[in-house]
Amino acid sequence: MAPLKQCIRMMDEGIARVSQVLVQLPAAEATLSRLMLIVSRRMEEDLELQLKPHRLNHSEFLTMMFLYSRPDGSSTPGELCEFAAQGATNMTRIANALVKRGLITRAACREDRRRVVIRITAAGRRLVLKMLPPLFPRVDAMFGDFSETDQRHLARLLRKLAANLDQLSEHTPS
Amino acid sequence: MAPLKQCIRMMDEGIARVSQVLVQLPAAEATLSRLMLIVSRRMEEDLELQLKPHRLNHSEFLTMMFLYSRPDGSSTPGELCEFAAQGATNMTRIANALVKRGLITRAACREDRRRVVIRITAAGRRLVLKMLPPLFPRVDAMFGDFSETDQRHLARLLRKLAANLDQLSEHTPS
DNA sequence: ATCTTTTACTTCATCAGTGAAATATGAAGT
DNA sequence: ACTTCATATTTCACTGATGAAGTAAAAGAT
Numbered sequence: 001m002a003p004l005k006q007c008i009r010m011m012d013e014g015i016a017r018v019s020q021v022l023v024q025l026p027a028a029e030a031t032l033s034r035l036m037l038i039v040s041r042r043m044e045e046d047l048e049l050q051l052k053p054h055r056l057n058h059s060e061f062l063t064m065m066f067l068y069s070r071p072d073g074s075s076t077p078g079e080l081c082e083f084a085a086q087g088a089t090n091m092t093r094i095a096n097a098l099v100k101r102g103l104i105t106r107a108a109c110r111e112d113r114r115r116v117v118i119r120i121t122a123a124g125r126r127l128v129l130k131m132l133p134p135l136f137p138r139v140d141a142m143f144g145d146f147s148e149t150d151q152r153h154l155a156r157l158l159r160k161l162a163a164n165l166d167q168l169s170e171h172t173p174s
Numbered sequence: 175m176a177p178l179k180q181c182i183r184m185m186d187e188g189i190a191r192v193s194q195v196l197v198q199l200p201a202a203e204a205t206l207s208r209l210m211l212i213v214s215r216r217m218e219e220d221l222e223l224q225l226k227p228h229r230l231n232h233s234e235f236l237t238m239m240f241l242y243s244r245p246d247g248s249s250t251p252g253e254l255c256e257f258a259a260q261g262a263t264n265m266t267r268i269a270n271a272l273v274k275r276g277l278i279t280r281a282a283c284r285e286d287r288r289r290v291v292i293r294i295t296a297a298g299r300r301l302v303l304k305m306l307p308p309l310f311p312r313v314d315a316m317f318g319d320f321s322e323t324d325q326r327h328l329a330r331l332l333r334k335l336a337a338n339l340d341q342l343s344e345h346t347p348s
Numbered sequence: 349a350t351c352t353t354t355t356a357c358t359t360c361a362t363c364a365g366t367g368a369a370a371t372a373t374g375a376a377g378t
Numbered sequence: 379a380c381t382t383c384a385t386a387t388t389t390c391a392c393t394g395a396t397g398a399a400g401t402a403a404a405a406g407a408t
Contacts, residue, residue: 001343002256004336010257014243022306028325029313033217035332040214041259042339043207049346057364069188077386082176083184085215090365092387114374114385129196136200142338143203150331151202157320157328158209162178164316165216169177172223231394252356264395266358288356288403 004042011038036161043142050138054131055101059084060094064103067120068128074119076109103127178216185212210335217316224312228305229275233258234268238277241294242302248293250283277301 011034019025044058051061062084067073077091086094095118098104103124109115120128143151185208193199218232225235236258241247251265260268269292272278277298283289294302317325 002259003340003343005340007257007259008333008336010240014240017245018239018243022303024307024310026310026314028329029317032317032325032328032332033313035329035336036210036214036217037221038259039332039336039339040210042336042343043210045259046339046342046346047211059365065192066184066188069192071191078384083181085176085181085212087366088386089367089388093365109385112375112385114372116386132196133198136198138342139203139207140200141342142335143200143206144338145334146331150334151206153327154206154331155202155209157324157331158206158213159182160319160324161316162182162209162213162216164318165213165220166177166179168220168312168315169216172220233394250356261396262357263359263397267394286356286404290357 001042001045004038007038008035011035046138047135050135051131054127056131059086059090060098063091063094063098064120064124064128067104067118068125072119073125074117076115076117078115080118098124178212181212182209185209220312221309224309225305228301230305233260233264234272237265237268237272238294238298238302241278241292242299246293247299248291250289250291252289254292272298 012031015025015027015031015034019027047061048058051057056064063080066080066083067075077088077095080086081088081091084091095104095106099106102121105119105121107117107119109117146154186205189199189201189205189208193201221235222232225231230238237254240254240257241249251262251269254260255262255265258265269278269280269290273280277295279293279295281291281293283291320328
């Protein structure tokens with residue numbers, strides 16, 4: 001894995017050169033966009049690497065975590081799609097895989113029988129409890145040298161960015 | 175597309191509930207991690223949507239931009255792999271596709287005949303110049319309400335995070 | 349000079365995710 | 379009752395990315 005440092009340096013140089021030709025280019029904003037994508041990509045790679053020993057991918061992990069975090073340990077495919085930003089097709093596949101491993105159950109909903117209720121099993125809870133703690137040191141390391149205010153700032157800016165993205169999507173109803 | 179706002183609220187609630195059970199959970203850091211992944215995922219979706227009309231995906235776009243930004247408009251697959259954080263296999267496929275569209279050329283390197291030199295064509299440059307400007311308003315909108323100091327802060331924090339991730343990868347020579 | 353190792357890229361098989369269309373079922377509105 | 383809408387699953391075709399093995403050339407070792 002190539003160090004991000006180098007990758008980021010190349011990006012900086014590239015943007016500098018391009019903005020000499022294309023003067024209208026919003027260099028600072030473009031840099032921020034690329035930084036976001038580069039850094040988070042590495043974060044995701046890192047996470048997937050940690051999940052691999054447990055034979056879970058990112059989507060499956062998110063699904064498990066979401067279920068685990070719910071008071072009653074259950075949800076529906078539709079809700080999971082929204083949360084995990086997955087298509088319904090993929091959600092079905094994920095649920096199939098997790099059911100097969102005995103980590104969740106699928107059952108018809110009593111009130112609205114169109115719905116399917118997905119519930120985390122005891123084995124699922126055990127898996128989450130087993131795999132989560134080893135993740136903590138890595139997360140700590142990522143933000144180890146972030147002061148309290150650094151953390152607050154980053155959270156604030158990311159939430160602000162999220163709000164702007166929501167605005168953008170609204171005006172681009174694709 | 176579900177609004178990020180809602181997705182983020184669910185995440186906040188989830189982390190709050192989990193950290194009541196798992197007290198060791200570094201809640202602030204976990205929140206920052208998830209925020210990064212959620213927000214950048216949406217950014218990437220948005221970008222891919224803008225690229226689609228030009229029949230480019232993210233990797234291909236990165237490749238084109240990297241070539242375009244180089245003084246001589248050329249590079250090698252290996253270098254591109256590093257920059258775009260792609261496997262060599264994927265790079266081959268990308269190059270195939272771009273060559274087929276006449277956006278780049280592939281040629282054997284004279285000095286080292288293992289190497290392949292990839293070069294952007296005039297058509298490739300035209301495409302970049304055509305597709306880039308329409309992207310600017312969106313990037314501007316994303317960071318529109320970011321003050322100068324907001325932008326500086328975000329860039330600084332992301333670069334710091336990148337450095338920490340590099341540290342992490344070093345100590346995990348997978 | 350030959351043998352081995354390393355580097356650079358490609359090929360092939362496969363997996364993960366997406367989008368669209370078809371199906372089944374049930375709820376809600378008139 | 380009848381239409382319309384909502385929820386979820388299945389199938390199929392497709393895109394994008396990856397891992398393992400293969401090829402070819404350069405670099406290094408003996």
